[in-house]
Amino acid sequence: MSSTAPDDGNDAGTEVLPRPGLTYFIGRRIVAPLLRLIYRPRVIGARNVPRHGKIILASNHLSFIDSLVIPMTSPRRVQFLAKSHYFEGTGLKGAVSRSFFTAIGAVGVKRGAGQAAQEALEQSRRIIDTGAAFALYPEGTRSLDGRLYKGRTGIGWLALTTGAKVVPVGLIGTNEVQPVGAKFPRVRRITIAFGEPIDVAHYGPAESGRARRQATDEIMAAIHALxxxxLAGTYNESPPANTVERVKRALRPERL
Incomplete structure (x- = not known):
């Protein structure tokens, strides 16, 4: 795996965010080669990942280990968001959790809908604006049935707002390594395909709902091609808990 780091690309007004430290590089130099030796991943199109500048790696999501596979095989350093509780534990278990997620380039954030979702997008934007390679799952959560779900337009907003190119990523077989409900991963060969970078700027400004939707749909089509x-043809989300939640979803057709 290349050790090439991205340009910092910091603007004067950009908030400086924590970057991966020693634990990350230990994971990259020791853990990643070990995992590659065990799982022998088939990596396709790594040259499609630009070595410098802002990029977003947009991937399908089949398993918990996807967040290991992408940093393990990406030719450059990757950051992504993870649930904040992974970083907030106490005692030995909490320390191990923090070290592990730091090692794979995760940044803690509170998840949720509405304001929480928008704050997560803003956190993502700030990371991308540092010049980092940022990974996310446009489906929002992992697919439990193996189908590819409709992309949430947060990916379109991020690409249009930051001007970052989007590299579609196709993960194949990770659900066989750690199926839903499995406590421990199995040894299975997996495939990671990096597609050609996509520039969605021609769709228009990020403020346009139509531009966000069109950009997102192009990205999802590229993931599907890999x-x-x-195709599920719908969003991947749990059934509404009550009538109020059903009404909220009906009034909020665009999913962040």
Missing amino acids: TGQE
């Missing part, structure tokens, strides 16, 4: 998954 994976060949069956």
Whole structure:
């Protein structure tokens, strides 16, 4: 794996965020080669990942280990958001959790809908604006049935707002390594395909809902071309808990 780091690309007004430190580089130099030796991942199109500048790696999501696989095989350093509780534990278990997620380039953030979702997008934007390679799952959460779900337009907003190119990523077989409900991963060969970078700027400004939707749909189509998954044609989300939640979803057709 290349050790090339991205340009800092900091603007004077950009908030400086924590960057991966020693633990990350230990994971990259020791853990990643070990995992590559065990799982022998088939990596396709790594040259499609620009070695410098702002990029977003947009991937399908089949398993918990996806967040290991992408940093393990990406030719440059990757950061992404993870649930804040992974960083907030106490005692030995909390320390191990923090070290592990730091090692794979995660940044803690509170998850949720509405304001929480928008704050997560803003945190993502700040990371991308440092010149980092930022990874995310446009589906929002992992697919439990193996189908590819409709992309949430946060990816379109991020790409249009930051001007970052989007590299579609197709993960194949990670659900066989750690199926839903499995406590421990199994040894199975996986495939990681990096597609050609996509520039969505021609769709218009980030303020346009139509531009966000069109940009997102192009990105999801590129992911589908890499994976060949069956298309679900809907968003991946749990059923509404009550009538109020059903009404909120009906009034908020665009998913962040």
